[in-house]
Amino acid sequence: MKHVALGMGLSDYYDHGIARGIVRYAKEQPGWRLYGHGWMFSPLEDLSNWNGDGVIARIEYEEQVQSFSKLECPVVDVANAFRIPRVFNVSNDDYETGKLAGRYFSENGFTSFAYCGTSPGEWSRERLEGFKTETGFGDLPCFERPLKWWLKETYSVELALFLAKLPRPAALFTCNDKVGLRVSSICAGEGFAVPDELAILGVDNEDIPCELANPSLSSIELRLETIGAMAAARLDELMRSPGSTPRETKAVKVTPMDIIERKSSSAYASRDPLVVDVFRLIRAQDGHLRSVSDLVEELAMGRRSLETRFKQETGKTLHQSLISQKIRVASRILRTTNKTMEAVADEAGFGSTQRFFAHFRKQTGTTPADYRRAGNTM
Known part of the structure; x- marks a missing residue:
């Protein structure tokens, strides 16, 4: 025994x-x-x-x-x-977790980054190092306190001042969800708009606290x-x-595992308000079901002009961004349900299972079935 x-x-x-x-x-x-x-x-x-x-x-x-x-x-x-x-x-691979956060925010157009973490703590330090590496900012603003401080502190003038001084819009990576929720609470109290001024991403995906936060907190899911x-x-x-x-x-x-995107980070950092509006539509609850024609109609703008401005700002076409959102939705369904591949393809808006498989593998490097198996081993 x-x-x-x-x-x-x-x-x-x-x-x-x-x-x-x-x-x-x-x-x-x-x-x-x-x-x-x-x-x-x-x-x-x-x-x-x-x-x-x-x-x-x-x-x-x-x-x-x-x-x-x-x-x-x-x-x-x-x-x-x-x-x-x-x-x-x-x-957990904390360095890769930081890189994942940096890649996510960079792909969403952010050029101002900050970190809230714990000190001491190797896991927090490694997440910060990965975040710095991926964003290319070796000297980004950091606010670090002992873990017990984050667990007990309800309001901090120091933290509020730190957040107030960040160049807007800023991408704020927090070392875990508890820290992310503290930061979100400070933002609400100080009137800082989340995610338009400060986009927040946590780690652990503590689903109930993250969903109940206002706005709901995006988080990196770990293979616990x-x-x-x-x-x-x-x-x-x-x-x-x-x-x-x-x-x-x-x-x-x-x-x-992956980033579970909720409202706290569902923004694209752009000085072009049209591009911001496009991302708001794409990432709305049923945004993945829209077509390029739907976006053109809702924004009341010529298709060529809209496509050109969007591509110039993001480097992607409207179609590519819609596909990316469909993949996010499909990934969530694969992680959280046992629905058939046909049902996943339909709910994510791909129209056909074959099209779903092709786009999913191209974007993620794996098949939907392998992705689901990996998630079930967490």
């Missing part, structure tokens, strides 16, 4: 996703018994004196580092906040269940050969 402790509070979306992956792996193994804080596990009282076979932990705070580093059994960390001797790391299952597999390897060095000692990184 292998006795494995979960060093996490199971108090938020991140913990729940990780735990689901661990539980999934444990059920497939003979003789795993999980201990943790919560009714679904055997009770765990004092982790600092744990004498079981292994630990999977989310080590977020400096005061936790010493107690975990002293444990005699193997420890796998899923937070990537600190580099700890003898503690192995399986976590995959991280949990891979952390359990790494711990299993360590427990099978106690005292020996595993074949692979470097950190395991799991690429993020």
